[in-house]
Amino acid sequence: MPARWYTQPLSRRVGAWIGLPPAAFRECVMSRINRRQFVQTGAAVAVAAAAPKSVFGQAPTVMTPKSVKPLVVASANGNRFKNGGTQTAVEKAFAMITSGADVLDAVIAGVNIVELDPLDTSVGFGGLPNADGVVQLDSCCMHGPKKRAGGVAEIEGVKTPSLVGKAVADLTDHHLIVGQGAQEFARNLGFEVVPDLNTDTSRKAWLEWKRRTDPLHYLTPADRALEVKKISLAVMREFGFDPAHYYGTINCDGLSPKGEICGVTTTSGLAWKIPGRTGDSPILGAGLYLDNEVGAAGSTGRGEANLYNLCSYLIVENMRRGMHPKDAGLDALKRIQSNTIEKRLLNDRGLPNFSINFYILNAKGEHAGVGMYAATYAVCTENGAQTLPVEPLLQGRADQ
Ligand code: GLY
Numbered sequence: 001m002p003a004r005w006y007t008q009p010l011s012r013r014v015g016a017w018i019g020l021p022p023a024a025f026r027e028c029v030m031s032r033i034n035r036r037q038f039v040q041t042g043a044a045v046a047v048a049a050a051a052p053k054s055v056f057g058q059a060p061t062v063m064t065p066k067s068v069k070p071l072v073v074a075s076a077n078g079n080r081f082k083n084g085g086t087q088t089a090v091e092k093a094f095a096m097i098t099s100g101a102d103v104l105d106a107v108i109a110g111v112n113i114v115e116l117d118p119l120d121t122s123v124g125f126g127g128l129p130n131a132d133g134v135v136q137l138d139s140c141c142m143h144g145p146k147k148r149a150g151g152v153a154e155i156e157g158v159k160t161p162s163l164v165g166k167a168v169a170d171l172t173d174h175h176l177i178v179g180q181g182a183q184e185f186a187r188n189l190g191f192e193v194v195p196d197l198n199t200d201t202s203r204k205a206w207l208e209w210k211r212r213t214d215p216l217h218y219l220t221p222a223d224r225a226l227e228v229k230k231i232s233l234a235v236m237r238e239f240g241f242d243p244a245h246y247y248g249t250i251n252c253d254g255l256s257p258k259g260e261i262c263g264v265t266t267t268s269g270l271a272w273k274i275p276g277r278t279g280d281s282p283i284l285g286a287g288l289y290l291d292n293e294v295g296a297a298g299s300t301g302r303g304e305a306n307l308y309n310l311c312s313y314l315i316v317e318n319m320r321r322g323m324h325p326k327d328a329g330l331d332a333l334k335r336i337q338s339n340t341i342e343k344r345l346l347n348d349r350g351l352p353n354f355s356i357n358f359y360i361l362n363a364k365g366e367h368a369g370v371g372m373y374a375a376t377y378a379v380c381t382e383n384g385a386q387t388l389p390v391e392p393l394l395q396g397r398a399d400q
Pocket of ligand 1: 247248249267268269270278279280281299300301302303304
């Protein structure tokens with residue numbers, strides 16, 4: 001009796017769906033993904049390209065008559081980390097877009113730089129682990145013209161979850177694959193799966209965090225949450241990590257001269273989270289949302305606050321009704337503020353005690369970064385890459 005289909009390797013199942021023998025399917029994928037080259041260069045290997053065009057029928061690329069100035073927006077780490085190379089994420093994405101690359105391939109190639117850079121402790125390799133010391137990553141992406149999206153959550157051992165999310169969009173009928181299933185999916189496609197995505201520093205920081213927080217198990221849950229946050233931020237400062245990366249993430253959105261809009265968000269999530277905790281980053285409408293005719297929005301910061309309000313979706317819908325990206329984003333932040341009523345989430349002034357930012361562009365090429373409090377964001381245009389201040393909703397600091 002033949003083995004049940006779901007016990008068979010993914011290459012066999014996907015191969016069967018598309019009418020290729022498993023070996024031929026694997027060959028097709030692996031010929032595009034040379035594992036060693038993938039890891040060494042961090043190149044944006046387009047896993048999608050590995051899919052025969054006939055898999056689900058090529059989604060049509062919308063031929064828009066418009067011509068706009070190309071643009072890339074991202075969280076501030078998109079114009080900071082280079083992983084030993086010469087370009088930041090927004091520079092890489094912009095260069096690829098203006099060379100005619102697919103916009104999603106371009107923004108993913110940009111964030112791959114940050115995912116692979118161990119110095120960014122909020123994304124990919126070297127991202128801070130969960131409370132058990134295991135790095136679990138979330139990501140999703142959207143392709144405006146193709147109206148396709150894909151994501152992964154809590155994937156372990158793969159340095160570039162953004163590319164696995166893209167493979168979910170390109171090779172399956174699903175949007176989101178999580179945990180062990182996501183890792184198996186990636187392994188079957190030829191992604192390298194490493195035993196541990198910690199660096200020496202992230203492991204040491206986790207051990208210190210664990211040492212200091214263990215006695216807190218005896219406090220009430222509310223007191224414990226407050227104490228854990230205080231200790232977490234203190235450990236981050238002591239280890240030289242950016243405290244803004246407590247919920248750190250990178251979002252990067254691009255607009256091509258033809259008006260094609262794509263975006264990606266990728267993260268290691270909240271530092272030292274409960275294992276399995278998933279934030280806003282892989283969730284469409286929260287960590288990322290876009291409509292090719294309207295614009296794109298993505299987030300960094302406290303994922304739970306975003307999830308309760310689905311702000312990326314709200315921002316895009318605000319822009320659809322004619323709002324400028326800045327006003328659309330500030331409106332979403334006001335929604336978050338008004339829905340933040342629990343004392344543990346408020347500072348001494350009665351205002352939200354967390355940071356959350358949105359990075360926004362519209363189809364006309366206007367852009368904005370907005371934040372609950374002052375912060376920065378990255379932009380790349382024909383004038384080059386810049387780090388600009390976001391428009392804050394509230395004055396002062398989150399913790400005061
Ligand atoms: N925004 C990232 C997270 O909350 O996981």
